[in-house]
Amino acid sequence: MERLDLIWQSLPLLWEGARVTVTLTICLLGVGLLLGVPVALGQVYGPRPLVILISGYERFFRAMPILVLLMVFFYGLAFLGVSLPAFGTAVLVFGLHSSAYQSQIFRGAIQAIKEGQLLAARALGMSRLQAIRYIVLPQALRLALPAWSNEYSGVLKDTSFVFAIGVTELTRQGWQIMQRTREVFLIFIAVALIYLVLTYLGTWLLELLERRFGIPGLAGQRREEHGRVV
Amino acid sequence: MSSKIVVRVEDLHKRYGNEEVLKGVSFILRQGEALAIIGPSGTGKSTLLRCINRLTEPDSGRIWLEDTEITGAKTDMNKIRQQIGFVFQDFNLFAHLTALDNVRLGLMKVKKLSKGEASERAMTELKRVGLAEKAKAYPAQLSGGQQQRVSIARALAMDPKLMLFDEPTSALDPELIGEVLQVMKALAGEGMTMVVVTHEMGFARSVCDEVIFMEQGVIVEQGPPEHIFLQPRQPRTQQFLGKIGELYGGTGS
């Protein structure tokens, strides 16, 4: 059929878009992780002023719509003479946004670890930092994995906003093909299927990771609501 | 006896809000002695124990471990704590580590032993508590008694000068208490200096060299077990032991 042929011919472009979507998702989750874990640790163990500061950070980035953040960082900063490249800006903005959400995932995970273990570590002569590094983090990361996997499928879809600053990802590729071919239905069915595959693939890989690092008696809870722990 | 003094506690005070849980506690403990602290719940026994390695910060009073003042402002507590083994009521094993790793972690990260040395030492301690074959098991795969024995091995591995036991059998099912007490008894027999907060009167009586009866933040009576259990001088001590006797059918078991 001619129309299916059109999908077939569009696959390279859609694939290119999917590649951008996945790269962006991985990068932003990485940045969100690197920022989110210290933020969570600060929130749980930090001194009061730090806790207030961090809570402000977390509230701010959770309250901001992603599109507004993108605009502020990309155009606002350029207006002030700081010109960030589009993909880098996207990674930064999504990363900051995700770090606020991830910090809540990790905070929950850290608080789920019994305090006695921390005491036991201190009683052995470990410093606070050692206790956090060897006792809290390894457990918190494991406990956080299921919720983290939901964060993945959540941000994967959010990335379609980045075309606002000129990064052409999967949804935009579909949009462009639609403009050229005037084929609305089939193109977006194809796009939807690709998102579905990406979501399943990512979740599956994270489940493998969960199993690889799984420890008897230590499992996080899967949260079913749209990837976010409130 | 005139052997070396390991712990000296002087006039220890601790207050939580309005409630003063320690109202000036003092005692000394010599090398090789096993001291039992008994008394009703909520009378500051556990707080006293935690003050000794400053897991709980005392409000005032002084504590020495041998010649080092623990309560000094500039004391490196991480150094001190390495020398004091602590066994918790609910074991507090590291949930993500095997029995072997639980015992090995402090050796590697605190004592900076190589992995090989640490493993060897850890296995020795696990054998000592009779759990060599459980080295690869995670805490969730062990019974409560086994977990507590691993936690004792974890503390022993650090070569402590002093062992503190905070109600080590209170969280255990009755049939699992024996295996833990046996390990502790052997330890006392080997001459380990130890303080045991316990409700196991039989253990206090047969194993310990000295018994302190505490109530409402003060030491009511102190002496050798035969004296405390058979001829208590203070009416409060008699009352308490009498109640325990009603509960368990005798002042020993």
Add this chain to the structure above:
Amino acid sequence: MSPKIGKWFVAVGMLALVVGLVSGIPQAQTPTFKVCSDIAWPPFEWVDAKGQFVGFDLDVMRIIALLKGYRVEIQNLGFDSIIPAVQAGQCDIGASGFTITDERKKIVDFSDPYWESNQAVLVHTASGLNIITAFKAGNIIGAQRGTTGADWVEQNVIKQGINVTLRLYETYPLAEQDLINRRIHAVVEDEPAAKVAVKASKGALKIAGVINTEELFGFLVQKGDPKRLLARINDGMKEMRRKGIWNNLVEAYFGVDVNLDRVAQCYGDLKGWLDKNQPEAYAENLAACMSGQAYKKP
């Protein structure tokens, strides 16, 4: 020892950070101007089947750059983002079929007009509607939000007391799809876009008529034109007209026999002429190629 989950996490995180930053490192400084365009509006600009950026606006931009001795980098950007980006200096030129309006003139500067656009009225072939009956009271008219077409329906139909319903869409193809599904009676949109729609619909849609709105398209730059681009653009357009390039480009993208699907091949085959700095040859052969005639590769 248990698997070291922490190390894995840190490694993945660091890798992600590095990839993110490296892919974001700006290109080395070149005497290049950034042209921003929402490359989704054939035939002015669109992404062809090979993923190439093609279209009238983009060719004009490329050729002026050749004639005036600078280079352009074309940035694909959402339509609503282009003016903010030009204002912020993230884009030097906006080239995306912008209608020159007084409102926009307050915040950006425009080149001379380069295109006069009219609105076409699209109807379903089987409906039998003509340009008069299409706007019969009770009918539903589709248009893209914020376009001259929508504005025209508002001003010249609804405000004149004719009781039609105006239904707004995010983009032309969605309105056209509803027209094909016969959920609406007509669509008012840019004439060149309407031609694309008619062709793609394989006979389902036709143009019932054209309304002369005489809106003018211009290229836009930052207010005050700090990089002095407007003179170069205006001069460049004049030069293109003088050399016959302009007519050939118009022929190539808007001609009667043109098949826009050919662009993937034509542009691919002929862009070498631009690399060789021969825009005349490019435009001439492009016009031939797009209408299916013999053409000469560089």
